[in-house]
Structure formats: structure tokens, C-alpha cells
Amino acid sequence: MENEKRFYERLESKGVTRRDFMKYCTFVTATLGLSHSFVPKVAEVFAAPSTRPPVIWLNLGECTGCSESLLRTMYPYADELLLEILSVEYHETIMAAAGHQAEEQLEAAVKKHSGKFICVVEGSIATNYKGGYGKIGNRTFLEIAQKVCPQAAATICYGTCASFGGVPAAKPNPGGYKGVGQALNMKTLNIPGCPPNPVNLVGTIVNYLLLGKLPDLDNLGRPLFAYGKTIHDQCPRRSHFENDEFVEEFGSKEATMGYCLYKVGCRGPETYNNCPIAKFNDGTSWPVEAGHPCIGCSQPNFWDEMTPFYQEM
Ligand code: SF4
Numbered sequence: 001m002e003n004e005k006r007f008y009e010r011l012e013s014k015g016v017t018r019r020d021f022m023k024y025c026t027f028v029t030a031t032l033g034l035s036h037s038f039v040p041k042v043a044e045v046f047a048a049p050s051t052r053p054p055v056i057w058l059n060l061g062e063c064t065g066c067s068e069s070l071l072r073t074m075y076p077y078a079d080e081l082l083l084e085i086l087s088v089e090y091h092e093t094i095m096a097a098a099g100h101q102a103e104e105q106l107e108a109a110v111k112k113h114s115g116k117f118i119c120v121v122e123g124s125i126a127t128n129y130k131g132g133y134g135k136i137g138n139r140t141f142l143e144i145a146q147k148v149c150p151q152a153a154a155t156i157c158y159g160t161c162a163s164f165g166g167v168p169a170a171k172p173n174p175g176g177y178k179g180v181g182q183a184l185n186m187k188t189l190n191i192p193g194c195p196p197n198p199v200n201l202v203g204t205i206v207n208y209l210l211l212g213k214l215p216d217l218d219n220l221g222r223p224l225f226a227y228g229k230t231i232h233d234q235c236p237r238r239s240h241f242e243n244d245e246f247v248e249e250f251g252s253k254e255a256t257m258g259y260c261l262y263k264v265g266c267r268g269p270e271t272y273n274n275c276p277i278a279k280f281n282d283g284t285s286w287p288v289e290a291g292h293p294c295i296g297c298s299q300p301n302f303w304d305e306m307t308p309f310y311q312e313m
Pocket residue numbers: 231232233235236237238239259260261262266267268269288294
């Protein structure tokens with residue numbers, strides 16, 4: 001009760017009302033495909049978490065865009081998510097420690113929480129030349145991941161690089177970059193996207209804390225609640241001539257024709273993600289709504305297989 005009170009006071013001090021917060025909980029509940037009756041339980045996960053799972057966050061071959069996208073999470077604010085709901089034991093980008101001190105912290109956290117921590121990986125892993133194309137503190141990404149990931153209760157790959165190799169794995173790929181599951185030959189939960197949508201990580205964690213298990217996955221290890229449908233299936237431009245709002249905006253059904261971006265290279269029909277529903281920057285917009293074709297960023301090998309962009313498939 002005291003924790004819950006403090007949580008709401010913290011939100012209020014940041015200008016977030018209870019009403020705003022409940023709206024966000026409704027949104028997360030709907031994203032997870034749960035019934036409305038779960039909204040108070042989802043709110044409880046944020047406001048009064050009964051357990052705080054330890055998290056070790058590895059940054060490997062990446063651009064840190066995934067962490068950046070997470071830091072755009074509004075409710076709960078990133079600090080609430082990282083420090084109150086989870087117990088983040090190691091995250092190079094946001095931790096104060098650096099150099100040897102940081103490396104020692106990683107060793108100590110893995111030892112202390114072995115078998116119990118969630119490992120979130122951002123970035124892919126170089127596998128050629130014994131992993132020599134990517135190192136931290138004189139250890140290759142491959143060595144670090146081989147040591148840390150098998151000791152985790154679950155490994156979550158956040159972003160297309162960690163999930164499937166992403167941009168570092170694009171041709172000619174001299175370093176032999178691969179996604180974590182492929183490089184380590186192990187099962188991972190994948191939240192691809194370049195960048196991924198933070199709500200899909202929040203939803204995965206809420207699912208874990210609320211139902212005590214990770215969400216159901218598709219054959220590429222992606223949570224079905226977020227990657228169960230194609231962009232095209234959910235796109236408002238697809239139903240432009242059936243959508244009353246669009247018809248009203250354009251004046252007639254005929255005037256809405258040609259609104260679809262397929263002819264300028266939209267990969268929405270081949271891409272599985274929930275961008276049209278979840279949107280970015282707290283529901284402000286998403287690429288196709290803003291007039292840019294989907295480039296298929298959450299699919300394996302998108303950089304090689306979806307290019308050249310801006311050309312009809
Ligand atoms: S804009 Fe893209 S996702 Fe939307 S209807 Fe056209 S092809 Fe499908």
C-alpha cells in the first residue's frame with residue numbers, strides 16, 4: 001500500500017495523472033490481447049510489483065538505438081521501468097561504473113543471480129575469426145554472450161540485430177555477425193524492430209510478472225501478441241476506401257484511391273509487427289501514417305531482402 005502510494009506520488013510529481021496512467025494500463029492490456037478485467041492487475045504490476053526480477057542488459061554489435069527507443073517510454077518512465085519494476089544489475093549505457101569496475105559488476109551479477117536473471121541483449125554477435133570483429137574489455141561479444149546467456153532464466157533479444165543479425169549482418173558481413181540465438185545455438189525470445197517498440201518489451205515483462213510465464217511465440221521466437229499479424233493486415237491505408245473517417249477526410253471513396261504506399265515500395269504485406277496499433281512516441285504516429293513506406297525492419301535479413309527500398313516488390 002505504501003509502495004503504491006509512493007508510486008502515484010512519483011507519477012504526479014512528473015505531471016502524470018492517475019487517469020493517464022490507467023489509460024496506459026488499458027493500452028498495455030489491449031496490446032497483450034487480455035480482457036479489460038486485467039487492467040487493475042496490470043496497474044498493480046507497475047504500482048506495487050511483488051517481485052523485481054534481476055536483469056542483465058548486454059550491449060553487443062549495435063548502435064544503441066534500441067536503448068534510445070526504450071528511453072522514449074513515457075508511462076512508466078524508463079527509470080520507473082528499469083529501477084522499480086525490474087532490478088537492473090548491469091546496463092553499460094546507463095550505469096555509472098565503467099572499465100574494469102563495470103566488468104567486475106557483470107561477473108558478480110551473473111554469479112549472484114545465476115539461473116534467475118533475465119538477460120536482455122541489444123546487438124548481434126561476430127562469429128568469424130573467433131568473434132574477433134567485436135570486443136569489450138578484450139573479450140569478444142561471443143565469449144561474453146556464451147558465458148552470460150546460458151546462465152539466464154530467459155534471454156530476450158531486443159531489436160533486429162540481437163534477434164536476427166540486423167544491419168551488422170548485412171552483406172558482405174566480413175565479421176560473420178549473427179543474431180544471438182543463431183550464434184549461440186539456443187532459444188531466445190525475439191523483439192525485433194529497428195528500433196523495436198518499447199511497449200512490446202513492457203508487454204513481455206508484464207506478461208511474465210502477471211502470468212508467471214513468457215508470452216506465446218511464433219516460429220521466429222517473436223511474441224504473438226505483437227507479431228501475430230502483418231503491418232498490411234492492420235494498416236489504415238489498406239482499408240482507405242472502406243474507412244468512413246478517410247472517406248470523410250477525402251470527400252469521396254474514389255478520392256481515397258492511390259493512398260496505399262505499395263507502389264513506392266511498402267513492405268507491409270511481408271512484415272509482421274504491431275506498429276499500426278502500438279505506434280511510436282506514445283501513440284503519436286508510425287512510419288506509414290507519416291507517409292513513409294514500411295521497410296520491413298522487423299523481418300530477418302531485411303537489409304538484404306527488402307532492398308532496394310522505394311521500389312515495388
Ligand atoms: S501502405 Fe503498406 S501496409 Fe498499408 S496498405 Fe499499403 S502496402 Fe499495405
